[in-house]
Amino acid sequence: MPPLFSVPGVVQGRFLGLLCVVALFLSVIYYMRRKKSLYIRKVAGLDAIEDAVGRATEMRKPAVCSFGIGGFGYSTVFGLAILSYVAELSAKMGTRLIVPTGGGTASMVVRPVAQDIVRQAYIAAGREDMYKDEDIPFFSGQQYAYIGGYVGVLQRTRPAVVVMVGSHASETLNITETSNAVGAIVISSATSVSYAAFLTCSSDYCLIGEEGPAAGAYLSQDPSQRASIGSQDLFKWVALILIVVGLAAYNVGSDVIIRLLQS
Amino acid sequence: MSAFFKSREVILTAAGLAFVATFVPYFVTIPELSVISTKLVTITALVNAFTLALAVHSQFMRGMYFVRRRSRGWILKAYMMVTIVLMVIFATMGQDKGPYNWVMLAIVNPLSSVNYGILAFYMASTCARAFRARNMKALLFLAAGFIVLFYQAPLTGSIFPGIEPVALYLTDTFAMAITRTFTMSVTLGAIIFGARVLMGKQPQVLGLGGE
Numbered sequence: 099m100p101p102l103f104s105v106p107g108v109v110q111g112r113f114l115g116l117l118c119v120v121a122l123f124l125s126v127i128y129y130m131r132r133k134k135s136l137y138i139r140k141v142a143g144l145d146a147i148e149d150a151v152g153r154a155t156e157m158r159k160p161a162v163c164s165f166g167i168g169g170f171g172y173s174t175v176f177g178l179a180i181l182s183y184v185a186e187l188s189a190k191m192g193t194r195l196i197v198p199t200g201g202g203t204a205s206m207v208v209r210p211v212a213q214d215i216v217r218q219a220y221i222a223a224g225r226e227d228m229y230k231d232e233d234i235p236f237f238s239g240q241q242y243a244y245i246g247g248y249v250g251v252l253q254r255t256r257p258a259v260v261v262m263v264g265s266h267a268s269e270t271l272n273i274t275e276t277s278n279a280v281g282a283i284v285i286s287s288a289t290s291v292s293y294a295a296f297l298t299c300s301s302d303y304c305l306i307g308e309e310g311p312a313a314g315a316y317l318s319q320d321p322s323q324r325a326s327i328g329s330q331d332l333f334k335w336v337a338l339i340l341i342v343v344g345l346a347a348y349n350v351g352s353d354v355i356i357r358l359l360q361s
Numbered sequence: 362m363s364a365f366f367k368s369r370e371v372i373l374t375a376a377g378l379a380f381v382a383t384f385v386p387y388f389v390t391i392p393e394l395s396v397i398s399t400k401l402v403t404i405t406a407l408v409n410a411f412t413l414a415l416a417v418h419s420q421f422m423r424g425m426y427f428v429r430r431r432s433r434g435w436i437l438k439a440y441m442m443v444t445i446v447l448m449v450i451f452a453t454m455g456q457d458k459g460p461y462n463w464v465m466l467a468i469v470n471p472l473s474s475v476n477y478g479i480l481a482f483y484m485a486s487t488c489a490r491a492f493r494a495r496n497m498k499a500l501l502f503l504a505a506g507f508i509v510l511f512y513q514a515p516l517t518g519s520i521f522p523g524i525e526p527v528a529l530y531l532t533d534t535f536a537m538a539i540t541r542t543f544t545m546s547v548t549l550g551a552i553i554f555g556a557r558v559l560m561g562k563q564p565q566v567l568g569l570g571g572e
Contacts, residue, residue: 210419326556
């Protein structure tokens with residue numbers, strides 16, 4: 099099926115994509131500048147983090163938070179944003195935070211950033227003495243050697259909460275099931291649809307789809323960041339309208355929307 | 362000088378320029394920018410490889426620190442350091458044959474496979490929890506799950522031939538629609554998250570947490 103139109107100078111089939119991304123960026127800037135406080139629905143998984151870390155403090159048990167096994171992909175980066183929040187809470191409440199790292203060769207590059215995030219959180223809370231390098235262990239560059247170490251930490255330390263976000267892969271079940279077995283509250287994020295099903299079953303709270311990337315803004319007190327989520331909703335409406343119009347058009351024999359999306 | 366390179370402005374400017382240099386050539390045909398983009402990707406790969414060497418060095422030094430202090434678990438650290446050194450030596454002899462290949466085939470891969478196999482038991486225990494239909498929604502999910510599960514099982518298809526069209530309908534309509542919705546929502550979230558990072562609103566992920 100040929101595209102509806104092509105624009106000279108733009109790679110064929112990518113004009114609409116370019117338009118969408120530019121419009122998305124502009125709408126983010128617009129919403130952030132406007133700083134108007136928007137209604138954001140409650141995300142149970144994110145609201146539960148504070149309570150879960152509080153529970154760990156009351157039980158005098160550690161909290162465990164991991165950001166994934168990948169390199170600097172977007173899922174690792176939002177995992178780091180959530181790690182920053184968990185580290186801040188742990189430092190404020192005086193709870194020991196364990197951050198298992200490793201699992202992939204690329205994760206070695208992310209580890210120093212995670213270490214810095216945790217250290218800065220403890221320094222900001224005036225509890226630098228509580229920060230221990232040993233609490234950010236590096237297990238291995240191999241996925242299943244890492245998980246062996248991770249499960250070992252869970253069984254030895256019996257944490258009260260396990261926040262497993264970011265670029266985790268098939269090892270997620272080992273983590274969530276062991277966490278359940280040791281009585282920890284499990285908060286996870288599913289960035290891949292293939293893991294969403296079993297993470298939803300095995301976790302107490304699961305961040306699904308865009309809830310993970312939006313976590314940083316949701317948890318922030320900065321109104322401009324929270325406002326940026328508004329553009330997400332705007333584009334969801336655009337997608338929804340395109341789906342409905344496309345469906346109607348296709349059923350009356352027109353392929354205009356399909357060809358438009360290929361432009 | 363290092364303070365300059367670590368400053369918020371420099372890091373954000375570098376991130377912004379790198380974004381433009383790789384983003385624009387994907388959509389717009391500008392040969393000069395494509396050359397810059399390719400070079401940037403090559404430079405990133407090289408820096409990444411160098412960073413990995415630094416990371417291994419830092420792990421080694423950290424291990425040494427544990428061994429010297431005889432901290433808890435120091436024997437494991439010593440073992441890890443010995444294996445790091447051995448694997449570096451083995452890797453220099455070639456990766457497709459020789460001791461490196463043997464270690465991977467005879468030790469690392471079988472151990473990883475065993476760990477992967479354990480997933481089946483974890484899945485079983487997850488399913489056991491999921492199979493508690495506490496309300497109507499959960500019951501519907503459970504019924505759909507059972508139909509798809511029976512369809513996937515080798516013998517069920519021949520015993521209950523009527524299950525195939527129902528299972529295919531469920532996977533090709535509901536599952537497909539949900540997968541696409543999920544992908545769209547994650548993509549939207551990722552783009553907006555990227556925009557926030559580039560605008561310096563989430564500095565901690567760029568290693569600027571202390572500022």
